[in-house]
Amino acid sequence: MAASLNEGSGYWYGQDGQLDNSAAILKSLRDYRSAETAVRRSTRDSMGMGETDILALRYLLRAQASGRAVVPKDLSQFLGITSASTTSLIDRLVASGHVRREAHPTDRRSVVVVPTVESDKEVRVTLGAMHRRMMAVAESLSPDEARVVVDFLHRMTRALEEVSEANS
Template identity: 40%
Template sequence: MIPDPESGGINESLYDVQFSDPDGVLVDRSSASPADLAQVTRIMTALVALRDAEESLAEASSRYMLLNRTDMRALHFLIVSQNLDEPVTPGALASHLGISTASTTKLLDRLERGGHVVREPHPTDRRALIIRITPETRAAAMETVGRQQARRFNAAARLSPGDREVVIGFLEDMAKELSVEGISWADPG
């Protein structure tokens, strides 16, 4: 079966293992029926559509808030931490974001200049500071990005409990399969 370019066939075939790995070098599909292959392709295509939708939402959110993705992740962390009544130190934020303390200082300077966060004395450690999101930024994030992201809940809630368990198992398994830990990257040169 050759993809039909007129019907968007190449785009539709990008995640079809029959076209991305026609010789079966990467995936042994000898025991898979054509129906199984078609269904797996639909899953892969749906995952890509989800990733694309999330990337578009992240880009639109960043444009709206005039912030980059790391800034947006920092604000999300601060909102959840505030909801849990957990103070956030610069070190905790650096750890969550996986960035250096120097990068965290630059991030906080930028967010503070933009009126998105304030630095305050730590309630129990006189030597430390905590970071709080400003009420205005919190409200803007919740009403725009937060409201859009919350729609994920609706899609998950529409599933039956059994279907949710299947999806959870699939996504956890997929995350393990895609983990870069333990991968030995060959030198292409």
């Protein structure tokens, strides 16, 4: 599973100019992340939104799909931003027609943030084809291959979390 040396920094490569299996895997992860970043940038541009706005909208759509009401504090916690920043974010999303504020069903002093039907449609149209292609790749794996990939990605996630915790 050696890949040829044509791009990237030299520390990934052996003396013969070839990637070993471990380095090839890490390079493949980097390539995937680069492709994902490019798609995210394109999506943000096409929707006229920033990264935080997209993350907030996806969070709101998932919450809506699960029947969960979201108050501004939930968004603040999820995004790791201040309540003032959350207010500005919600104001932007309301102004762009992506969300609306509604009275909280059980707390008269509070509001819930609800994505609009139009924003749900826009996200489905914008991201639907990409999600279908990615799902087709995942579905093409055998159950054993899927277990290996999931286990590998969980272990990689834990490795990164451990580094992050050590640096905190």
